[in-house]
Amino acid sequence: MRDKRKSAKLTYAASGVDVKAGEEAVERIKKLAAATFNEQVLTGLGSFGGFFKPELTGLKEPVFVSSTDSVGTKLKLAFMTGRHDTIGQDLVNHCVNDILVHGARGLFFLDYVGVGKLRPEIIVEVIEGLTTACRETGVALIGGEMAELPDFYQPGEYDLVGFVVGVVDKKKIIDGSAITEGDVCIGLPSTGLHTNGYTLARKAAFEIAGLKPDARVDELNMTIAEALMKVHRCYAPVVHSLLERFDIHGMAHITGGGIPGNLKRVLPGDLAAEIDRASWTVPPLFEYLRKAGDLDPDDIYSAFNMGIGYILVVGAKDADGIMAALKEMDEDARIIGSVRKGKRTVTLVN
Secondary structure (H helix, E strand, O other): OOOOOOOOOOOOOOOOOOHHHHHHHHHHHHHHHHOOOOOOEOOOOOOOOOOEOOOOOOOOOEEEEEEEEEOHHHHHHHHHHOOOOOHHHHHHHHHHHHHHOOOOEEEEEEEEEEEOOOOHHHHHHHHHHHHHHHHHHOOEEEEEEEEEOOOOOOOOOEEEEEEEEEEEEHHHOOOOOOOOOOOEEEEEEOOOOOOOOHHHHHHHHHHHOOOOOOOEEOOOOEEHHHHHOOOOOOOHHHHHHHHOOOOEEEEEEOOOOHHHHHHHHHOOOOEEEEEEHHHOOOOHHHHHHHHHHOOOOOOHHHHOOOOEEEEEEEOHHHHHHHHHHHHHOOOOOEEEEEEEEOOOOEEEEO
């Protein structure tokens, strides 16, 4: 017999999407984003698009440079630890470094957050990290998207993607074409894994070594989670200071693929680089992961940055001056290799 009782109508909230929670999160985020604004930002968050009027004085032929990326499975560490306030810094700094390679300064940033169940307090933590890095790098957070997709993401998880736009004068674009035989490679230190290699690192630390995130590792003088979650360093302040004083032929941000995979991206087709692994001291974290996971000692140089997060390729005659300038900035930079004739390959020796 048919039930004649009136059934409750299906609502959007009942299906898993909480519009009110989204609105609450946006209202809290607006204040955070506003702290990154400058006179070039023409609209606040909440519009269908972000408006930015760039100040191009002094640029003869301005060229916009853009990049997009994520923090990969480093997000898993945020889920495991419940700490979400630094993952946004990782994202902004990664994207800013990517356009920095071409000599560009960041102008504005947008983000995308996809989540299964929207919890405003967590989203606000994530955005706090984004805005912290935006303020530090002089980039305005002018918009983004927050999508609640209950049938797509696992409970308690979210995805985070960023988009940056910057500008550089056309005559000052750095693309590696100026690199010549005899050039010197200078390595700038990383602060840890940055945002790459986390699938391998998590397997080594948590599956093979059996550690919990809060396990203290004596060799590292901190917990494994603290070591793995160190914020991806932004190289913009140091590099822009150098660009004002020196001629830099090429630069590489050491991300997925390690030194071999990223340095070769900026080499001309008839040149190769030789990197001396003995020229710098590999930080304890990488050695710990190698031992804990019984990792291939050669393969890890393609998975991790191994302590070198950014490489400058400069003329041999400028190397001493650049190294002196880096020392003045308290940079523990090292000359780690050189450029020779070859077919766009990077060889690791020692």
